[in-house]
Amino acid sequence: xxDLFSMTTPLMVRRPDGKQEVIAEIFPHPQGLIxxxxxxxxxxxxxxxxxxEGTVSGEGPWKxxxxxxxxxxCHGTDAELAANHQQWQTYLQTAADDYPPSALIAAIARRMxxxxxxxxxxxxxxxxxxx
Numbered sequence: 001x002x003d004l005f006s007m008t009t010p011l012m013v014r015r016p017d018g019k020q021e022v023i024a025e026i027f028p029h030p031q032g033l034i035x036x037x038x039x040x041x042x043x044x045x046x047x048x049x050x051x052x053e054g055t056v057s058g059e060g061p062w063k064x065x066x067x068x069x070x071x072x073x074c075h076g077t078d079a080e081l082a083a084n085h086q087q088w089q090t091y092l093q094t095a096a097d098d099y100p101p102s103a104l105i106a107a108i109a110r111r112m113x114x115x116x117x118x119x120x121x122x123x124x125x126x127x128x129x130x131x
Contacts, residue, residue: 004033004062009071010085016066020078022085023069025105027114032056032064034114038088041100051112 004011004026011023013035025036031053040048054065062069072085092099100108106116 004056004060004069007071010073012070012072012081014068014070020081022072022081022088024088025109026069027109027116028056029112029114031113034109034112036105036109038084039091041098045108049108049112 005028007026011026012020013023014020022038023035024038024040027034029051032051033056034049034051037043037048037050052064052067056062056064060071072081106114109116
C-alpha cells in the first residue's frame with residue numbers, strides 16, 4: 001500500500017480507548033503525525049486536532065503507538081464511519097465556503113510542527129517538505 005501521508009482515500013483511526021473516527025486531514029510530524037477530526041474547524045483545536053507521538057509502522061493498516069490507522073472500508077471498519085464520511089463529503093460540497101482553504105490548514109498544521117508543503121493540485125494531497 002502507499003505511504004500513509006500520500007493516501008488520497010479516506011482514512012480512519014482507532015484510538016487506544018477503542019473509539020474510532022474518520023480523519024479529515026493528516027500530516028507527518030517530526031515526532032509522529034498530526035490528524036484533524038471531521039468538523040475540526042467547528043470545535044476547539046486542542047480537542048479536534050491531535051498529535052500522535054511515535055514511529056509510524058506498517059503499510060496499511062498503519063500503527064503509531066497504541067493507535068491504528070486504516071483505509072476507511074477496510075479491515076472491518078463499520079457502516080457508521082462510512083456514513084460519517086459521506087456526511088462530511090456532503091458538508092464540504094454544500095458548505096465549502098465555511099471550510100478553511102488548504103493554505104490555512106497547512107499553516108495550522110505547520111504551527112503544530114507538521115512538515116508539509118501546500119496541497120498538490122493534481123492529487124489533492126499535501127506534499128511532505130524535502131527538508
